[in-house]
Amino acid sequence: MSTSNLERAAVGVAAAGASAAENNTAVDELIAKIRDESDQVRADAWTNAGDVGAPAVKPLAAVMTDDALEVARAAKRAVWKIVRHSGRPGADAERTAVVDELIALLADAQPGSVRREVLWMLSEIGGDEAVDPIVPLLSNEELRENARMALERIPVQKSIEALKAGIDAAPKDFKLNIAQSLRKRGIKVPGLPCAKLTPAKQTHVKPYTPPEAKDEKE
Amino acid sequence: MKQPRQLSRRTFLTAAGAAVGVPVLIPSGVLAAKDKPGANDRLTVAFIGVGGMGGHHLRDMKRFERSGEVAIAAVCDADEMRLLKAAKTAGAGVMPYRDYRYILERDDIDAVVIATPDHWHAVQTVHACESGKHVYVEKPACCTIEEGQAMIAAAKNNKRSVQVGSQGRSQHEAYLAHRYLANGAIGKVDTVTCFHYPSPADTDPVPDSDPPHALDWDLWLGPLRWRPYNARYCHGVFRWLMESGGGQIRDRGAHVMSCAMYWMNADGTAPVSVETTGTSPTKGLWDSCVNMNVTYTFKDPDWTLTWNQPGEPVPAEERGEREAKISRPGYGAVYHGDKGTFVHWGGDGGTWAERKCREWEPPAGAVEVYESPGHKEDWFNGIKTGAKTIMNIEAAVGVADLCNLGNLSYILGRKLEWDGANKRVIGDEAANRMLGRPQRHPYHL
Numbered sequence: 001m002s003t004s005n006l007e008r009a010a011v012g013v014a015a016a017g018a019s020a021a022e023n024n025t026a027v028d029e030l031i032a033k034i035r036d037e038s039d040q041v042r043a044d045a046w047t048n049a050g051d052v053g054a055p056a057v058k059p060l061a062a063v064m065t066d067d068a069l070e071v072a073r074a075a076k077r078a079v080w081k082i083v084r085h086s087g088r089p090g091a092d093a094e095r096t097a098v099v100d101e102l103i104a105l106l107a108d109a110q111p112g113s114v115r116r117e118v119l120w121m122l123s124e125i126g127g128d129e130a131v132d133p134i135v136p137l138l139s140n141e142e143l144r145e146n147a148r149m150a151l152e153r154i155p156v157q158k159s160i161e162a163l164k165a166g167i168d169a170a171p172k173d174f175k176l177n178i179a180q181s182l183r184k185r186g187i188k189v190p191g192l193p194c195a196k197l198t199p200a201k202q203t204h205v206k207p208y209t210p211p212e213a214k215d216e217k218e
Numbered sequence: 219m220k221q222p223r224q225l226s227r228r229t230f231l232t233a234a235g236a237a238v239g240v241p242v243l244i245p246s247g248v249l250a251a252k253d254k255p256g257a258n259d260r261l262t263v264a265f266i267g268v269g270g271m272g273g274h275h276l277r278d279m280k281r282f283e284r285s286g287e288v289a290i291a292a293v294c295d296a297d298e299m300r301l302l303k304a305a306k307t308a309g310a311g312v313m314p315y316r317d318y319r320y321i322l323e324r325d326d327i328d329a330v331v332i333a334t335p336d337h338w339h340a341v342q343t344v345h346a347c348e349s350g351k352h353v354y355v356e357k358p359a360c361c362t363i364e365e366g367q368a369m370i371a372a373a374k375n376n377k378r379s380v381q382v383g384s385q386g387r388s389q390h391e392a393y394l395a396h397r398y399l400a401n402g403a404i405g406k407v408d409t410v411t412c413f414h415y416p417s418p419a420d421t422d423p424v425p426d427s428d429p430p431h432a433l434d435w436d437l438w439l440g441p442l443r444w445r446p447y448n449a450r451y452c453h454g455v456f457r458w459l460m461e462s463g464g465g466q467i468r469d470r471g472a473h474v475m476s477c478a479m480y481w482m483n484a485d486g487t488a489p490v491s492v493e494t495t496g497t498s499p500t501k502g503l504w505d506s507c508v509n510m511n512v513t514y515t516f517k518d519p520d521w522t523l524t525w526n527q528p529g530e531p532v533p534a535e536e537r538g539e540r541e542a543k544i545s546r547p548g549y550g551a552v553y554h555g556d557k558g559t560f561v562h563w564g565g566d567g568g569t570w571a572e573r574k575c576r577e578w579e580p581p582a583g584a585v586e587v588y589e590s591p592g593h594k595e596d597w598f599n600g601i602k603t604g605a606k607t608i609m610n611i612e613a614a615v616g617v618a619d620l621c622n623l624g625n626l627s628y629i630l631g632r633k634l635e636w637d638g639a640n641k642r643v644i645g646d647e648a649a650n651r652m653l654g655r656p657q658r659h660p661y662h663l
Contacts, residue, residue, distance in 0.1 A: 043500035050631065069425055070501045077498075077505075084630050087648030095648075120443065123656065125648055146443060149656030177659040184656075195660045197345060199319035201437055205298055207313055208305045 023055040031059050034074045035066075042074040049078035050085030054097035057082060058104065061118075065111050076117060087125040095125050102126070103133045116146050123150040131158045138166045144174060152181035160185050167192075261328045261352075261601065264292035266318040266342055268304035269453055271356050271383070272333030276307055278594070279331070287598065291327050294318045296437040297430075297453070316434060318342060322349035329601060332356060333383075335456045336463050338440050340365030343380065343611075344663050347372035352601045354594065356383040358472040358621055359614040361464065363641050364654030366615035366622075368663045373611045381597035381607040382614030384476035388590035389569035391542075391576065395562055396481045396587045398575040405557030409522045410478045413529035414549040416509050417458055417465045420502025424449050441657035450503040458504035460625060461655075465506025467525055468621040470549050474565035476609065476617045478523055478551060485613040488638025489514035489523070489620070494627035496527075512624035525624060532561050535573055544570045626652055 030052050033045030049056065056078070063075035085091075086098040105118045119137070122130045131154065137147035148166070151159040160182070167178040167189070179192040265276050272295070282288045293308050294315040295301040305314040315321055321330060322345055329352035332342045340360040346353045353373075359382050360366040373380045386392050399407065426446035429435035435447050442461060445451075457463030479485050492514055496507035512525040534547030550563035550570075563570045580586075590596045590608045600607040619638075626649060627634050635644040643649040657663065 039500040043498060047498060069423060073501070073503075081631075084648070088630070088632055089646050116443075124651055145658060149443065149658070152656045153651060153654075155651065180659050180662055181656070184662075196662055197319055197322060197349065198660070199315075199317040199323065201317035201434060203298060203301060203314055203316035205301045205305055205314040205316075208308065208310055210310050213310065 026052050027056045027059055030056055030078065031063065034060065034063055034078055035068075035071050039070065042070065046074045046078035046081060049081040053082055053086060053094055054101050057098060057101035061105050061110070061114055064114050064117070079117075080121065083121045083125055096129070099126055099130055103130060106133050106137065112142050115143055119143065119146040119150040123153040126150070126154050128156050128158050130154060131156065131162050135162050135166065138162075138170065138174075138178070145177060148174075148177050148181055152184055160187060163187075259602070260286060261288045261598065262291045262326055263288050263329045263331060264294065264321045264324075264327045265290070265304065265308070266294045266321065266330050266332045266346075267334035267338070267356075268293050268295045268307075269297065269300040270333065272331070273300075273304065273307070275331045275333055275354070276304055280307075282594065282598075292321050292324070294321055296434040298432040298434075299430075316437065319345070322346060322351065328352060329354070334440075335438070336468065337361055337442050337456075337461065338661075340369050341441050341657065341661055341663055343369050344372040347376040347378040347380070350376065350378070352379045352597075354381045354383065354597050357476070357609075357614065357618075358382075358464070358468045359611065359618040360622070361461070361468075361618075362622060362652075362654050363619055365663065366618055367641060369611050370615055377604075379597065379600035379604070379607060380611040380614075381593065381600060382609045382611065383593070384473050384609045384614060384617065385567050385593035386473045386477050386565040386569045387480050387608045388593035388596060389567070390589075391562070391571040392477060392565075392569045393587065393589040394578075395477070395560070395569075395571040395575055397580065397585070398571070398578050399481045399553060399555075399560065400483070400585045400587050401580060402555075403558075403575070403578055404553060404555030404560050407482065407521065407553050407555045409554040410482065410524070410551055411529065411554065412471070412474045412478070412523070412525045412549070412551040413531045414466050414470050414474065414525070414527050415531070416527045417506050418504070419499035419508055420450055420458070420504045423502040439658070440661040443656075443658060448503055455504070458506050460505045460629070463506065464621060464625055465510070466527055467507070467510060467512065467624050468618070470565070471525055471621045471624070472614075472617055474549060474551050475523065475525065475620050476614070477562065477565045477569070478553075479613065479617055479620075480608075481553075482521065482523075484516065484521075485616055487516060488616065489623075489636055490517050490638070491515045491633060491635050492620075492623040492627050493633040494624050496628045506625075507628055510624070510628065512627065514620060514624075523620070525620075532563070534563055534570075535561075542570065544568075 030045055030049055033041050036042050060075045060079045064072055066072040082098060086094040102118050102121050106115055134147050134150055137143045151163050163178055163181050167175055170178055175192055176195055179189040182189050265272055268276055279288060279290060283290055290308050290312055292313045292315060293304040296316060301314050305312060321327060330346050332339060332353060332355040334342060336358055339355050343353050343355045360369060426448045429447035451459055457469055458465060494512045496510035498505060499508055510527040514523040532552060534544040537543055544563045546564045546568050550561060550565060553560040560575055561572045596608045599605055623634060623636060630649055634649060637644050
């Protein structure tokens, strides 16, 4: 199927009342193109993935860790296209459907690289519904910084409350991170001063000494 | 009398307290008005980011050091190989640092030159202003709308002079172009069409790997979300990553559109809509547009600015043996007025104006425009007098906003209706979330 056919199929899927069979066909075709050997075919596929929408999120996520570097990359970019397309004004039903699919990908069974990407996707289009599923990841050492930043960005009161609760539960070395997010959201955090201006990294490079100065020392 | 580089302003004032009236050579503005070095005072400067443009600035600053206008106190980089080289260039006694915050702690340093990758510009500028340093920061000013607003606030609240490195405004032929257009030589201009060759695609992608031993990858990434090191995501080529360099539009767009905003007297204004179409690389890590067309619509006064990769490049004009050659003909802009057109090439350190502009003689009573003495000299003047620099932070953020909104419209695949006064995309909540982005601890605004 040419890209234009894929586009037509995608438009059909997006239309109200698209059947499960139509959805499956469009998703299968999208995945096939994402796995294609041709750079151009893959690029055309992910570029036009937006309209295929929520049904494609889970199948694409499975390809995001494919051994073939460019196939995995194309799958990731396709999901991003879907996320950003679903966030457009007036498409709340599509956005909600995509968010539901993304939330499912936060599960422990998913690879860390996928979950990290999904956190950032949710930071762009998630609302109240995304907060509770993100909260447990504040305790995941690998993902907690991304989870913290996602909550910071989701502009609902519930995410502030989650960060407040998270700061109490957080280990000492992560409290400052959450405090940063709370300050960003306009919340005062006494007792946890901002560390942004505190230097921490030493160099091994010494000031330059001209050869003649070295000779004098010797 | 050669002053020790490590002398802090506080220490000096204490030591000098008993010697008021005794003429001495002073390393920085320690006896000038509070927070403002005097006209004859030597500025003490440090460099944050010393590869690429940072290395250029360091070498360029040596001429001001030789003339006694500045003292170079410190250099800093996350890459120890670059730092080692810069320490040698800077000379004996100059302190090298990996972490720029050691520089910000030093009271004896008046000003910093920031030439790190784009994703660091805003954070380091804000931190420097908050630490009392004047700032020269490379273009583009920022990567998000939110960062730009924070930079403006930090400069204003701390009364620091900030010059952004869109040095095209300080070129002689830019002055001629500005004067030509300001005097209506081509009438009322309603369209400015920028052209630029495409961004490159990565035709030889490589997998993620361990970073080079000399590179502090965590510090290099700084505010960005963590990702594994990749050789296609670092020195020089960060330019082609949307989250860092932003492609040609945020590189050369910050030059060519800087000229447009200045010459059109549009600093401080913003478009009412931004619409982008573009094509992506078909493979590889780089994700900035290869080809790109952005239309910015301005109202009151009405005019249109377009950014086009590649657009319709105008061949460089022939120049005589004694005229400056156009060494970068691949980008520039065409100004369309109701009485004619005007072309310039380049727009950065190389800015070349069309012959008819260069040969134009101002009539009696012509409008005069500011001619910069040089981009760094203009900055020094801003530090010493409090005058607005030619590419002050408000103007530079306005230009960076154009670049960033152009990219945002491309990323989202939709036209943005822009409320420039309130810095909001009208009716698009998802777009508004992307006007800023969370930053890693502790590398944040």
